[in-house]
Amino acid sequence: AQSVTQPDIHITVSEGASLELRCNYSYGATPYLFWYVQSPGQGLQLLLKYFSGDTLVQGIKGFEAEFKRSQSSFNLRKPSVHWSDAAEYFCAVGRNAGGTSYGKLTFGQGTILTVHP
């Protein structure tokens, strides 16, 4: 069974600083990997996803993530954080079964990002 670990429950950074959120996954085959952001009381917004190809994935809002198979990681990065980036971030892995069955996602525990002015 797949699993996702986000080691950092809470991260605090200053506005303008760089950011890296860690994600490690466990899955027997090539995974579909996702990063989502959730504001309090809201649904999920997709930041980026990796299915195959280039292991460095660009997403919305200036985020990027790098798939490293050897480390089973898919860390999210942003070079300069904005106050509006404060939210909770979820890494997820989906089964690689074609069609939309990859939508059966397993989520990590989430990382809460606080941004100081």
Added chain:
Amino acid sequence: GAVVSQHPSRVICKSGTSVKIECRSLDFQATTMFWYRQFPKQSLMLMATSNEGSKATYEQGVEKDKFLINHASLTLSTLTVTSAHPEDSSFYICSAGGTVKSSGANVLTFGAGSRLTVL
């Protein structure tokens, strides 16, 4: 494109009553719908997967008679929490997977979620 509308966004009900949550795909055909539950300060847990016209497949530990899922059309799925109790209070989120008619692209989109409070 690829918008999923979920409502109600918030619902409060008395213990023992049933509550229905709707999830609609607005501009694409949702061949598969997924229902998740998120308890406060916790992650999302998949409850069930439904394909249009078929019975839902429930994850281990999820009571299918308590959480009734219907996916009667390619644009609508409903989750009914039957005989709700305070421990069912949670944030329920749907996601829809399908194909956008105009582009043929496969998409997976989440609804905004429904917060259920059972008194």
